[in-house]
Amino acid sequence: MLTSLSNFARRYALGRNVLIFFCLQMLISAGILPYMQGKFDPTGIVGVLDLMFGFTPDEAYDKLNAYGEEGRKYYLFAEAVIDIIYPIIYTITNVLLLSYVFKKGFAPNSFIHQLNIFPILATIGDFAENAGIIAMLNAFPERADAAASFASNAGMFKWIAFGMSIALFLIGVIAWIVKVVKKK
Template sequence: MKKLSNFFYNRTNGYLVLGFLALQFIFSGLILPYFQKQFDPELNRGLMDLSFGFTPENGYNIIESYGEKGREVYLFVESFIDILYPIAYTTSSILLLSFLFKKNGFTKYPLLNLLPLIGMVFDMLENFGIIQMLKAFPEKVDFWAKFASNSGLLKWGFFGITLTITLISLIMWGFNALRKK
């Protein structure tokens, strides 16, 4: 893992960070909303992926509300698009943390820049659980709903930790830049 951490520390730069942040915004601002409109045209049914936990009943109500065609699209999104998106945002987060840690002299904590990988693992597990729910539908398998929900909660927890560390590092970088003036 230390080699992977060093790989990102050694290769990160502002252009790479901006490029991956742009890719992340393309996914979250264009690609995902496009597909969401295919199974939730009014954008009011909700997404289990964006929920901070859900009960099996709520999860299956959401799935049922999409209709047969919507469930097919959602299955495609969960099986393909929402596999690529976590890779993009995780890479973006690792590069950003690596960049900020380098700027702040925090490279002595070599594995901390890889923290987003843990969140990505739980995001993938959440997706796997939702895929199992979709495949089993109309059967309702509470195990997969709870698995997806709990994985999602852990994903959001690690996202919050990553976001907090990123914001602190960004603020420190700003203060250091002002102090040098």
């Protein structure tokens, strides 16, 4: 199944498709997400649990308290709707981007092509993090410390997987540059 998914992504890793999903990702991350954050964190001072690399249950509940009742409603909507769509978009973007640079930088039979679906791990972490945050929001004002710890750990997994995806992208770009330089 993973090989089929990897091959499918490689087939559709065309510059046009990468650009379309990249623009869609930028629209969400530069427009929709800041707009939503402004609804539950209008000062931008409190911050968002999703952007933290780990947090304690106390830190999480300090933020949820600071959002206020109305802010928590917006945050729940953002977590349950927007932050389900966004990981799908950024995963498609990242998988296509890795597939594209790997095609440009490596021989068609190279094992590295199978790593093009690595960004899916970040999405799994993101969905798990969202589930933990949603559980905390639904339980509020009661504390769900286990959900907070779960969300924190899932978020750290997400960020590590995302960082590794960036490293894979850089490896692909370097291989592509080396290939171009060798041809000249």
